[in-house]
Amino acid sequence: MRLLALVALLLSLPAVVLAGDLTVSVRDAAGRPVRDAVVTVHPAAGASGPIRFAWPLRVTQQQLQFQPYVLVVPVGQAVSFPNLDRVRHHVYSFSRGNRFEIELYGRDETRSHTFRAPGTVAIGCNIHDQMLAYIRVVDTPFAAKTEASGDVVLRNVPAGAATLRIWHPTLNVRGNETSRAFTVTAAAGRQTFSGDFSGRAAAR
Template sequence: MPILRLLLILLVSIASPAIAGDLNLKLVDTDGRPVNDAVISVRPAGGIPAGPIRFPWPTAMVQQNVAFVPHVLIVPVGATVSFPNKDKVRHHVYSFSRPAKFEIKLFGQDETRSYTFKTPGAVALGCNIHDQMTGFIKVVDTPFATKSDSAGAARIAGMATGTAQVTIWHPLLRSKDNEIVLNIPIPGSGAASKTVPLALRSAR
């Protein structure tokens, strides 16, 4: 009967697990050396799942030892990032980047300020007092995002099967907006693995 057949199809679809695969990337420079702190963000073939985006790391950019820690931070659109000052000197945080132009005027040791990032993109940070301080906040609109580690490795798990749009960003990447976009097929199970060479500018 048509109604019974429809009910059986619905029951099977509810009981069946979603088909999903993983992505393993190895990022290297043109000499084959690993590249760390590259941001990988993915839009799977099935789109972005509904609901708020959360990552397991803190939404905080600490000023410590006259540096931004971490040097690169990934946050979702709409995240409020705290800027705790753990130094004995005062800092004045600012950005002129298109996704977020702001400044946090002088604040001292053990004080914290915050800013909410509403637009996706890369935000370069500086300190008006200490010119050597640089940091980056990558604001993303996908939960499928991570950074490469010291070995240049990055892994994103649990994406829908099909061709995914993979964006790789690094502050020294020699390309428009410091990023490249790849189309990588994600298998129904297991992992897609790929080594990606990146042409980087020399660090100043």
């Protein structure tokens, strides 16, 4: 009887979902590493709680360029746009779901905008056409962009069924994004993606 009671108790307990670190490697068709590819993992069981990232939610204007070129941002969070140039900038985007405009402001001034819809935001300057950058708004805590090595490590990804998504402004597929289903093991491990990155950067 005691054994049966113990088995019943164990069956009634919630399943333990182990988590591990997942390394994702992104390469172009020639096998070269791809920088600034945004990698996200969406567990089939979902993810709860607020999304927080370690990097600054900031796009700086300096030397007539946006820095960084690609920024990953949690949905519903504000991004600051400090101007460190000697000239004024007029930041804007026509991207669906996240259209915005920050009119002319000068050196050492900062403006901000909150991004409320997941997706890609291509940003530009209405005064300086060469300025272009991308904000990738995500709704999962398992997200980051690749470094110069083409690799990225996502920490504490829960084991189980999930969807892996890769986005890059020149990934030559519809929407500049591709996805595939996979299973995350307790040790998480490694996933490799190879694709055609010869496309044109997404329009603003």
